[in-house]
Amino acid sequence: MHEIIVEKESNGMAVTALVLGIVGLVIGLIPFIGWFMLPLWFLAIIFGLIGRTKHYQRGMANAGIILGLIAVIYKFGFWVLIFYLGSL
Template sequence: MENQMEARQQGNGMAVSALVLGLVGLVLGLVPFLGWFMLPAWILAIVFGAVGLKKGQSKGMSWTGIVLGIITFIYKFGFWILVAIGASTST
């Protein structure tokens, strides 16, 4: 009986947090200038997703949070890298 109670009390908090932060980070990351304020959300989505996987929480939500955090991170930094390369070659 005790094991069942412990299993019920353990939720998917980290996995849900990773998913929500990943989604919010992606959506607000597309907004110019505002997106950079979401940098902590991208990083936390990746971290919370990894912790959720380690704790055995929902794999789907954890992986989705990790992937969304990484995609947004690459998108934002990749965009500025491409802008810098384009500016240096268009002389």
């Protein structure tokens, strides 16, 4: 009898992007400590873009990109808003 071995395809870059996006966003919400997550946000975006090149698990890659972008927009947008309101 012949055994059929089926390897499940995985997308390591997409999984990495999702994990970095989640960790970066959650810890990024903590005041003063959140800025240390800046590399994670950009790595989530970069790994997500690389992970999108494969045709499977693209949803994880997209989620990593979105979470990384949300964290960047949140942190930089907050300071832009503070400087804008301070100049009024």
